[in-house]
Amino acid sequence: MAKRDDEIKQIPGEESGNGLSRRSFLKIGGLAAAVPVVTGPKIIQVGGEQVEVHGPHAAPITLMVNGKRQTLNVEPRVTLLDALREDLDVTGPKRVCDRGECGACTVLIDGKAVYSCSTLAIDAQGKEIVTIEGLMAGATQLSPVQEAYVQHDASQCGFCTSGFVTATTAFLRDHPNPTHEEMVRNLGGNFCRCGTYGGIREVVQAHAGGKRAATEAAGAVAVKGGF
Amino acid sequence: MADKYAWPAENERAYIGKRISRVDGPFKVSGRAKYTYDYNPKGLLYGAVLRSPYPKARIVSIDTSAAEKMPGVKSVHIVQKDPTGKPVTIQFAGDDVVAVAAQTEDQAEDALRAIKIQWEVLPHFVQDEKEPSGPLQGPTVMSQDDLVGALSNQMPQGQLIQQLKTNGVSFKVDDEFIKQMKQFNIPQPIIDAVQQAPYHPEAQNQPQSPYKEVRNETKGDPDSGFKSADVTHEGLYGSTVITHCCMEAHGVVAEWPDPDHLLVHISTQSVSSMPGQIAGGLKAQGVNIDAANIRVEQQNVGGGFGSKFSADRWGVYVPMLSKKAGGAPVKVMLERDAELEVAGARPSHYARVKIAATRDGKITAWDANGWGTGGPGGGAAPPLPYVFDVPNQRNRYISVSTNTGPSRAWRAPQHPQAAVITMGALEDLAAKLNMNPVEFFRKNIEYVTEARRQIYLDELDIADKMMNFSSRWHPRGQGGSGMMRQGLGLSIHTWGGRGHNSNCDFTIHPDGSVDIKMGTQDLGTGTRTAILIVAADTLGIPMEQINLHIGDSSYPTSGGSGGSTTIGGVSSSTRRGAVDARDALFAKVAPALGSTPDKLVARNGKIFVEGDESKALTWKQACAKIGPMPITVQGKNPGPENLTNSGVGGVQMADVSVDTETGIVKVNKMVAVQDCGLVIDLKTAESQVLGALVMGVSYALFEEKIYDPSTGVMLNDNMEFYRLAGLGDIPEMQVHMMTGKGYDERGVIGLAEPPTVSPGAAISNAVANAIGVRVPYLPITPDRVLQALESEEKGARA
Numbered sequence A: 001m002a003k004r005d006d007e008i009k010q011i012p013g014e015e016s017g018n019g020l021s022r023r024s025f026l027k028i029g030g031l032a033a034a035v036p037v038v039t040g041p042k043i044i045q046v047g048g049e050q051v052e053v054h055g056p057h058a059a060p061i062t063l064m065v066n067g068k069r070q071t072l073n074v075e076p077r078v079t080l081l082d083a084l085r086e087d088l089d090v091t092g093p094k095r096v097c098d099r100g101e102c103g104a105c106t107v108l109i110d111g112k113a114v115y116s117c118s119t120l121a122i123d124a125q126g127k128e129i130v131t132i133e134g135l136m137a138g139a140t141q142l143s144p145v146q147e148a149y150v151q152h153d154a155s156q157c158g159f160c161t162s163g164f165v166t167a168t169t170a171f172l173r174d175h176p177n178p179t180h181e182e183m184v185r186n187l188g189g190n191f192c193r194c195g196t197y198g199g200i201r202e203v204v205q206a207h208a209g210g211k212r213a214a215t216e217a218a219g220a221v222a223v224k225g226g227f
Numbered sequence B: 001m002a003d004k005y006a007w008p009a010e011n012e013r014a015y016i017g018k019r020i021s022r023v024d025g026p027f028k029v030s031g032r033a034k035y036t037y038d039y040n041p042k043g044l045l046y047g048a049v050l051r052s053p054y055p056k057a058r059i060v061s062i063d064t065s066a067a068e069k070m071p072g073v074k075s076v077h078i079v080q081k082d083p084t085g086k087p088v089t090i091q092f093a094g095d096d097v098v099a100v101a102a103q104t105e106d107q108a109e110d111a112l113r114a115i116k117i118q119w120e121v122l123p124h125f126v127q128d129e130k131e132p133s134g135p136l137q138g139p140t141v142m143s144q145d146d147l148v149g150a151l152s153n154q155m156p157q158g159q160l161i162q163q164l165k166t167n168g169v170s171f172k173v174d175d176e177f178i179k180q181m182k183q184f185n186i187p188q189p190i191i192d193a194v195q196q197a198p199y200h201p202e203a204q205n206q207p208q209s210p211y212k213e214v215r216n217e218t219k220g221d222p223d224s225g226f227k228s229a230d231v232t233h234e235g236l237y238g239s240t241v242i243t244h245c246c247m248e249a250h251g252v253v254a255e256w257p258d259p260d261h262l263l264v265h266i267s268t269q270s271v272s273s274m275p276g277q278i279a280g281g282l283k284a285q286g287v288n289i290d291a292a293n294i295r296v297e298q299q300n301v302g303g304g305f306g307s308k309f310s311a312d313r314w315g316v317y318v319p320m321l322s323k324k325a326g327g328a329p330v331k332v333m334l335e336r337d338a339e340l341e342v343a344g345a346r347p348s349h350y351a352r353v354k355i356a357a358t359r360d361g362k363i364t365a366w367d368a369n370g371w372g373t374g375g376p377g378g379g380a381a382p383p384l385p386y387v388f389d390v391p392n393q394r395n396r397y398i399s400v401s402t403n404t405g406p407s408r409a410w411r412a413p414q415h416p417q418a419a420v421i422t423m424g425a426l427e428d429l430a431a432k433l434n435m436n437p438v439e440f441f442r443k444n445i446e447y448v449t450e451a452r453r454q455i456y457l458d459e460l461d462i463a464d465k466m467m468n469f470s471s472r473w474h475p476r477g478q479g480g481s482g483m484m485r486q487g488l489g490l491s492i493h494t495w496g497g498r499g500h501n502s503n504c505d506f507t508i509h510p511d512g513s514v515d516i517k518m519g520t521q522d523l524g525t526g527t528r529t530a531i532l533i534v535a536a537d538t539l540g541i542p543m544e545q546i547n548l549h550i551g552d553s554s555y556p557t558s559g560g561s562g563g564s565t566t567i568g569g570v571s572s573s574t575r576r577g578a579v580d581a582r583d584a585l586f587a588k589v590a591p592a593l594g595s596t597p598d599k600l601v602a603r604n605g606k607i608f609v610e611g612d613e614s615k616a617l618t619w620k621q622a623c624a625k626i627g628p629m630p631i632t633v634q635g636k637n638p639g640p641e642n643l644t645n646s647g648v649g650g651v652q653m654a655d656v657s658v659d660t661e662t663g664i665v666k667v668n669k670m671v672a673v674q675d676c677g678l679v680i681d682l683k684t685a686e687s688q689v690l691g692a693l694v695m696g697v698s699y700a701l702f703e704e705k706i707y708d709p710s711t712g713v714m715l716n717d718n719m720e721f722y723r724l725a726g727l728g729d730i731p732e733m734q735v736h737m738m739t740g741k742g743y744d745e746r747g748v749i750g751l752a753e754p755p756t757v758s759p760g761a762a763i764s765n766a767v768a769n770a771i772g773v774r775v776p777y778l779p780i781t782p783d784r785v786l787q788a789l790e791s792e793e794k795g796a797r798a
């Protein structure tokens, strides 16, 4: 849903249903547009209180993605997933169901694994967003969890993998000695069509009991070239 | 030179047959692998598609004028344009009707709401589970509607012409009609066939029936076969329609860099065939472009499973949208509901089977009355009886046409369904004889093709040990006395899997670098890894030293990835290319080593004289002797010497627990024993089998495309209610690959399909063994289990 058209004059000027006319929206939008350096939402006075106004048009927001501040123009209805994928070209998180049923879009927000398709981009402001791209141990060095996914061949077509690796990273950080039940509860919201669960289970088991046997050789596999 | 290309002997392989991690693994686990869905070129326009809300309806008119004026809208394309000017009849809900491209996805969706369509809703039929009753369809004489439907549904030209020739038409073909067909660029052979079709006006009043007999065959003497038997069993078996549910939806990004060239990114299983398919589709839209001017690219694909061979409607209307928008890139990826409704379906197959045996367990006769649907076009009969070609058989099959999404090949087309029916009937009969099914299968092994008899016997033995099947097996209904019952089940399967046509350019550069170009694709099956393994073992250098380029239609053509044909195809073409390139290199370096090319060996990063490793050059030194021009050869399959083969077996066993109060089935353990000739990469091979077991648990217990009979729409077109198996549903899984003597020398055989065949049948049999009664249809949902238990109780009381 990227490349939103913030040409306000294209919005037809009929009345909107909530008592506020399109014309008023246009004004608010026009203000935001007239001040291009504004990086947060417009604040207006309503009944003596200061209220943030978002939309309905695209407005600038700032997101902290993989340690980088990024400013982008989005409508308030834009999901974090679409903002990442289409406005910022961060395409690791995948859009599969787009409604919180599959886990392919999982990202970390302030360390917590969430479905980015069910989070609004504007709500992710001021928070630390980490995607699969930000989980690398170095520019070309895989993290231990990523490494374990390779070693246990827990990825086939790979379309669910970004979400799974991200969810596994958060899960193993919070559960250094994971039990089977904990794994099912924490990773049960991610689905894989190729059937890589056997490998994923091994990734988690390799961590159980504090053993990191499978990931000892961390760093041995580097990302090079390009697929 | 004899056996110049033959696969290297075990002691000469550094990689082949070992456990090698997939080479693109690091890209996938770091989110860097790019898919069609991820391709975001500059100036991208977003497409949205208006889909039919009705399962069957005639489109009387379409008005897109308001949509065209909506903000951000750059082009509108009517997909269901009837080639003769008559209204198009939609055959299933969700079919693409109008496509729009706009600057944002939301604008495109807003525009869809402004499109006005006048529908004439027609009666639909979506019922496939019920045994067919009522009249059968006669030969299909085509009405004008049928013809329009066939043309707009892209019925293969040959099939359409054949049908017109044999069955004729029920309407008068006049000059006006021919003129219209010409205006719409209908291919001349079809116009000729319409003109020459026999005219049957009486067929206008023919009764319409969804049922059509597509098989009716008798072999031997079934009646006397049943008479001579001691035990006869009759039962009902089947599997409902399921969908592919690829995680990456079908979809396309198309752009015209100039009016004569088209660049297409498409999520596909068949890169090399796409330009031709797309050119053909565009021609029917009045756009002429040579296939040679269409370039198709795809680095990664998020699953296909048989559903992504065709360019599909979107492979044509997205380029049309782009053309109308001045060539700007346009992206359409199917939404999840559309993906489940229209872009993937495995046909249903049901059958009432009668089967008989002598007291000592020899099958004497088989009689199957089957039916099922593959969507509007009906469907083909499954291969029954499966694997066991028992004597004295009668097979009848009725194809049911329904207004549901058309079927596509689904991993091992028809086989899983055939296994559920056949292995179910066999297991039920064994139960009647109170016989362990392993013993029963062995008793009847002579009905299995001779070529694989021993393979099955060996695999049965190994699986039996891995599962402790025979030592733990109990007769039906003795799986415990509480509410939890445990049971064991078994199934066997087969598949072809010979390598497809494949070509590659194989180049060794003077600086020692190597590159391979091949128009294949890696579906997550490990194709890249296999190609590099074969190349590296042939040249005697590390895999990392070789650059591989795939996923581009400008590379030498390689077959579509389906039917387990890829591994045999790409490994054979790579081997031949690598051997020829290496031999060309040998010819260049032989003088420097004071030897002749036929005496040289390439191993461990060196080229040396056989038997005297002191006479050696490093790979780099050797390549420096190439001269200024690199060595480039073409590797082909098929080619000299047979490197690939066909025909595998495979045995699977399942251990389940069934909660008889709730009807919930839990698979405890699955065992798979599989042969596939020479294994290139043991690690990815095992992953394929493990993945197939998971997919099998999923379709055995959860998956079903549910249609509402009254509205004719799919009710569970999302991933909450079209539920795939998750981590918590997966049993302990053990895989054993048959390798070594007797297997390696067969050559390379494909592996993706065979292990997908048996899980459903094995699980169904285990459930029957646990609860003492057959749950007839897959998926074995709690309600079906409870229903089966209830009908059993009723039967016992009566």
Ligand code: FES
Binding pocket: A094, A095, A096, A097, A098, A099, A100, A101, A102, A103, A104, A105, A106, A115, A116, A117, A118
């Ligand atoms: S895409 Fe977000 S959960 Fe499926």
Ligand code: FES
Binding pocket: A154, A155, A156, A157, A158, A159, A160, A161, A191, A192, A193, A194, A195, A196, B247, B302, B303, B524
């Ligand atoms: S690896 Fe293909 S969906 Fe999980």
